Amino acid sequence: MDKLTTQTGRPPLYQQVKEYIIDKINDSALLPGMKIESEAELVAGLNVSRMTVNRALRELTAEGRIKRIQGRGTFVADRKPQAALLQISSIAEEIRARGGSYSCTVHLLQEEKAKPSVALAMQLQPYAPVFHSIIVHKDHKVPIQLGCRYINPRIAPAYLNQDFSRITVSDYLLSIAAVTAVEHIVEALIPDPWIRDLLEINAAEPCLALHRKTWVGELVATSSTFYSPGSRYTLGGKFTPTASGSIDIA
Amino acid sequence: MDKLTTQTGRPPLYQQVKEYIIDKINDSALLPGMKIESEAELVAGLNVSRMTVNRALRELTAEGRIKRIQGRGTFVADRKPQAALLQISSIAEEIRARGGSYSCTVHLLQEEKAKPSVALAMQLQPYAPVFHSIIVHKDHKVPIQLGCRYINPRIAPAYLNQDFSRITVSDYLLSIAAVTAVEHIVEALIPDPWIRDLLEINAAEPCLALHRKTWVGELVATSSTFYSPGSRYTLGGKFTPTASGSIDIA
DNA sequence: CAGCCTGTGTTGTCTATACAATAAAAAGCA
C-alpha cells in the first residue's frame, strides 16, 4: 500500500482513497461480500487521517460500491442492477421537464368526448371525472399521444380547475400531497375505434399504451396514455429500481 | 434559527441541518436559484461546527437539492425531472438481477433458426453473428420473450463462447469493456410469422418490442426483444435521465 | 451448561483548527 500525497495536479486525498478501493474491486482483488481493510488500517497504510478515509468510504457507500456495518467492518457490495424492466412516463411531462425542447402542443378535449378505455374500465368505475388530452407535433401536425385520466372524486374539483397545459399532472399531484406510490404498466394493443379516430391510426395498426396508477395513501388517479404508432420514443439514462416488480401472465 | 442539539432519540446533527435546509426549500421560503445562508452563518445560527454544516451541504449537493460554487456561495438547485420517457431492459436480465425470483427458464435457439427481424435489418447488415434466445415461464409453460442479438464480428468469437444461460449479455459486455452508450427504443408491432411461431402468438395480435443498441466506442451489439402479448410488465423505481432524448416521427 | 459481563475492534458522529482555491468586491494606480 503506497502512501498517498497531496500534490498540485493530483485529485484530493479522499478521491485517491476512493480510487484505491475501486481499483482493488475492479481488479477482482476484492470480491463481493469480502471484507475491506478497516479505517484504522487504511489510515496507517495510506498515510491519511481517519476523517479522510471515513469520507471516502462514506461516499463509496452512497454510491453502492461497498457496505458498512457498524461494529463489524466494511465489505464489498453486491453488484446492483443498473437497469430495470420498465420505467416510463408521458411525453407531455417530458416536454416540460426538458423546458419545451420538444415541439409539441397539448390540446385538452371536451369532456363529452371522454370514453372509458377497455383497459381501464374494470379498475376505474368509481373514479368518475375523466380528463382527456391529446398532444400534437408542432411541425408535422400529427397526433402523438392521447392521455385519458380518471380521478378520485374526493380530489376532483380542485384537480379539474388546474390548467394542465401549463402544469403537469405529476407536478400537481406532488404539490397537493406526497405521492406514496406510482405503478406503470406498458402494453401493445390494437386501439379501440375512438382512439384510432383521435390518433389518426389505420385499422389494425398496433399502438403502445402506458397505464399508470398513482396513490396518495389510497388510489387517487389512474391514467392511460396511447402513443401513436410511427412515432418512436427513445431516451438514455440510468435507472435503479427501488421497488419490487412483477410479471403477470394473463 | 433555533440552535440544534444532539440528544438521544434525535437524528444526528448533520441530518438535522439537512432537514432544516430541506424544510426551508419545501416551504418555498427558498426558491430555485436563491442563495442559502453561508456555512459560517449556519454555524453561528445552528450552533454546530463547520464540518458538520459542510457535510450536510455536501450531501444535499450530491442529492441534487442545492448547488455550491466555491467563492460565491450555496444556492437552491433547479428541480430536476424525476421521470423520463422510457427506460427498459429485458426480462432475462431482470430475472438474474433479482436473484432468480422470477420463475422463468432461458432456452438458446439453434443458429439455423436465426432470421433477421424487419426492424433490425436496415441497421445491422454488417453484424453477422446472430444469437437468439427464448424465455419460457416455468409454471405456465408459455413463451414470454424472444431475444435476437446481432454482434459486431470484431468481438464475436469470444462473445459466442459465453454461456448466456448463466451470465447476462449486459454483464458480459460490461466485463470486457466499458460500455460507452446504450440506446433503447420501444415499439408496438404486429410480429412477423416466425416470431409469432416462436412466441405462440395468434395472427394480428400486437406485440411489444424493445430494440437496444450498445456502444463500446463503436457500435458493438444490437438486440431486439419481443414480449409476448398477454404478459404485462410492471416495475416501480426512480429514474433520472442523464442523456438527451428524442422523439422521431416516422 | 446458560446467561451475563466485559474488553476489544469497528464504524458513526462531532469538534476545533488550519490552509487551499475560487469569485467578487474594494483599493490602488497610471
Add this chain to the structure above:
DNA sequence: TGCTTTTTATTGTATAGACAACACAGGCTG
C-alpha cells in the same frame, strides 16, 4: 477613466482528537 492588485467572503480539503454506538468473542458466575 481603465487596468491591476489586494482584500474579503466563501467553499474545498485535511488533520488530530474525542466520544458514542454497535458487534463479537472470551471470560465469569450461578
